[in-house]
Amino acid sequence: MKIDSLCVCNLDKVLEIEKKCFSDPWTKTMFLSEISSKFAWFFTACEEDEIVGFAGIRCVLDEAEIINIAVLPEYQRRGIGQMLLDKLIAFAKEKGASFVSLEVRKSNQAARRLYLNNGFKEIGVRKGYYEKGREDAVIMRFDAEKFS
Ligand SMILES: CC(C)(COP(=O)(O)OP(=O)(O)OC[C@H]1O[C@@H](n2cnc3c(N)ncnc32)[C@H](O)[C@@H]1OP(=O)(O)O)[C@@H](O)C(=O)NCCC(=O)NCCS
Incomplete structure (x- = not known):
């Protein structure tokens, strides 16, 4: 399993995952607009050259917000969501998020459950x-303070 930065050339695969995972999926236009922002970063999880998951995060000043994490249904419960979340948390730390x-x-x-297991708290x-x-x-x- 490999985590890479999202290349726009792989956007169609991400859109396919988005459609399979969400009842109200983002459109290509929404992704393109977010990807073109200098405050947003997207990553993909690849297994044997196939993209099976993705995640996105926005970082502005010291605030980071997870945009999304999704894993193809047939690849879920194999630790991929966890790997993508680890990547986002490490990235937010690198960007100086509080x-x-x-x-x-x-x-x-x-x-x-995934977020609670990783030190997130439900605040509202x-x-x-x-x-x-x-x-x-x-x-x-x-x-x-939870950053390792
Ligand atoms: C949420 C999601 C990304 C998790 O991805 P995943 O690859 O299946 O997650 P992992 O295998 O890494 O699981 C990590 C932990 O998450 C929790 N978890 C994952 N799936 C779960 C399920 N169906 N029920 C309960 N807990 C679950 C568990 O705590 C799990 O740890 P464990 O396997 O040791 O019990 C995936 O279910 C998904 O893509 N859902 C659809 C899209 C979505 O809702 N995204 C979140 C938007 S905020």
Whole structure:
């Protein structure tokens, strides 16, 4: 398993993973706009030259926010999500972040468990944050003192 920076030439594969993993997937335009931002970075997880997962993070001043982490359903529960999260946390540390935050659907037990196991705390709820499949978002935060 290899983690690399996302190359735009692989965006179609990322879009395929996005569609398989989310009920309200980002479009190509949304990805292109985020990728072109100087504050956002995306990474891919490759197994035998196949992209099987990706993750993105925004870093502005000392604040980092996880944009997304997704692993193809048939590759889940094999430690790939963990590897991508490790990469994002290490990257945020390198960028001098004092904390890493994110929003996650309340019903997304897999992701909430992954973040809780890695030192994130649930610090609040945004009511009805997700419009499609209306649902609350849980706000999670990882503080700099947890950086290894
Ligand atoms: C969340 C996600 C990225 C996890 O990826 P993964 O490769 O399956 O995760 P890992 O195998 O590295 O698992 C790491 C830990 O996450 C937790 N976890 C992962 N899947 C889980 C599940 N289905 N149920 C409960 N806990 C789960 C566990 O604590 C697991 O550790 P363990 O295997 O030692 O119990 C993956 O489920 C996914 O792509 N989901 C769809 C997209 C998504 O919801 N992304 C998050 C948006 S905020």
